[in-house]
Structures are given as structure tokens and as C-alpha cells.
Amino acid sequence: MNILTNLTIGAVLLACGALAESKVKMEDLPLAVQKTAKEQSKNSTLAGLSKEVEGGKTVYEIETKVNGKSRDVLVDATGAVIEVEEEVEMNSLPAAAWAAILQKIGGGKLKKVETLTRGASVSYEASYVGKLGRTSEIAVNADGTIHK
Numbered sequence: 001m002n003i004l005t006n007l008t009i010g011a012v013l014l015a016c017g018a019l020a021e022s023k024v025k026m027e028d029l030p031l032a033v034q035k036t037a038k039e040q041s042k043n044s045t046l047a048g049l050s051k052e053v054e055g056g057k058t059v060y061e062i063e064t065k066v067n068g069k070s071r072d073v074l075v076d077a078t079g080a081v082i083e084v085e086e087e088v089e090m091n092s093l094p095a096a097a098w099a100a101i102l103q104k105i106g107g108g109k110l111k112k113v114e115t116l117t118r119g120a121s122v123s124y125e126a127s128y129v130g131k132l133g134r135t136s137e138i139a140v141n142a143d144g145t146i147h148k
Contacts, residue, residue, distance in 0.1 A: 021050050021051070021052035021061075022050060022051055022052070023048065023049065023050050024049050024050060024051045024060070025049065026049060029049065029051075029060060030077055030079070032077070032078050032079030033060050033075055033077065033079050035079055036062070036073075036075050036079035036080075036081065037049065037060075037062045037075075040062050040064065040073045040075075040081070041062060041064050043066070044064040044065060044066040044071065045064060045065040045066075046062070046063070046064055047063040047064055047065050047070070048061075048063040049061070049062060049063070050063070057076065057077075058076075058077055059074055059075065059076055059077075059082060060074070060075050060076075060077075061073070061074050061075075062074075062075065066086075069086070069087035069088070070085075070086070070087045070112075070114075071084070071085070071086045071087065072084070072085045072086075073085075082118065083116060083117065083118045084115075084116075084117045085114050085115070085116050085117075085125070086114055086115050086117070087112055087113070087114050088113055088114060088115050089113075090110070090113050093113065093124050094124075094142045094143075096142065096143050096144035097124045097140045097141065097142050097143070097144055099144060100138075100140045100144035100145075100146075101113070101124070101126045101138055101140060104126075104138045105126070105128040105130070105138070106130075106131070107131055108128045108129055108130045108131060108136075109128060109129045110126060110127075110128045111126075111127045111128055111129060111135065112126070112127045113125070113126045114126075116139065116147075122142065123139055123140065123141050123142075123147040124139065124140050124141075124142070124147075125137055125138070125139040125140075125147075126138050126139075
């Protein structure tokens with residue numbers, strides 16, 4: 001590949017957000033984000049901090065572990081919580097959401113189930129290994145409809 005091709009690929013990846021995430025240290029976060037990170041990581045293990053650009057805005061992800069399960073909190077530059085992604089037990093999902101996930105994965109192997117809370121909206125996401133050995137995800141609402 002020539003340099004122009006490499007630059008074009010890099011620009012496409014950057015535009016898609018694939019290169020926009022970077023690990024950061026607590027002291028590198030804005031003070032409001034540090035405060036939220038400390039509050040959100042109480043009674044848990046802080047697994048990592050990252051900074052990324054989503055839709056042209058800088059956001060921060062606080063990765064934690066609670067009782068062996070992942071809990072990630074996405075916050076904006078003011079420290080306001082945007083979204084909480086929390087690993088849960090499969091049997092804690094509403095029946096319709098669980099049925100939709102099972103139907104989608106078919107003969108695949110379920111890896112992890114999470115709740116996604118954005119404001120008052122709650123949806124459910126499952127990652128699984130499909131028949132071809134690829135890891136995929138499905139997100140559904142409580143009523144089993146696909147979450148967009």
C-alpha cells in the first residue's frame with residue numbers, strides 16, 4: 001500500500017471513531033469528571049478510564065468491576081452521567097427481552113448480558129458467539145423489539 005492509501009484508511013477509521021478512544025489517568029480528567037469517577041467507583045474496583053469522541057463531543061468512560069461483573073459509566077465533560085452499562089444475570093431480564101435474545105442467537109453461545117441505562121430508557125444488550133465463530137451483539141428493549 002502507498003502512503004495515500006494508508007492515510008485514507010486512517011481517515012476513515014478516525015471518522016468512524018475507531019481511533020478516537022484513548023486511555024487516560026484520573027489526574028488527566030477534568031475535575032468534574034474526576035468527581036463523578038470517584039463517586040461511580042465507590043464499592044467497586046476501578047478497571048480503567050478512557051476518553052473518546054462521540055458525535056463530535058468528548059466523553060469519558062469509567063470502567064469498573066462490581067462483584068466480578070463489569071459496570072461502565074459514560075460521562076460528559078461536565079461530569080454528568082450519560083449512560084450506564086452494567087453486566088447482569090440472564091434471568092434478570094424481562095421475559096420478552098430474553099426471548100428475543102434467545103431467538104436471535106439461535107444455536108450460538110451467549111457470552112454476556114448487560115443493561116444499558118440512558119436517562120429513563122433501559123435496554124438490554126447481549127454478546128454471543130454465532131455459528132460461524134464470530135462474536136456479535138444484539139440490543140433489545142424490554143418488550144423484545146430491537147433497540148436502535
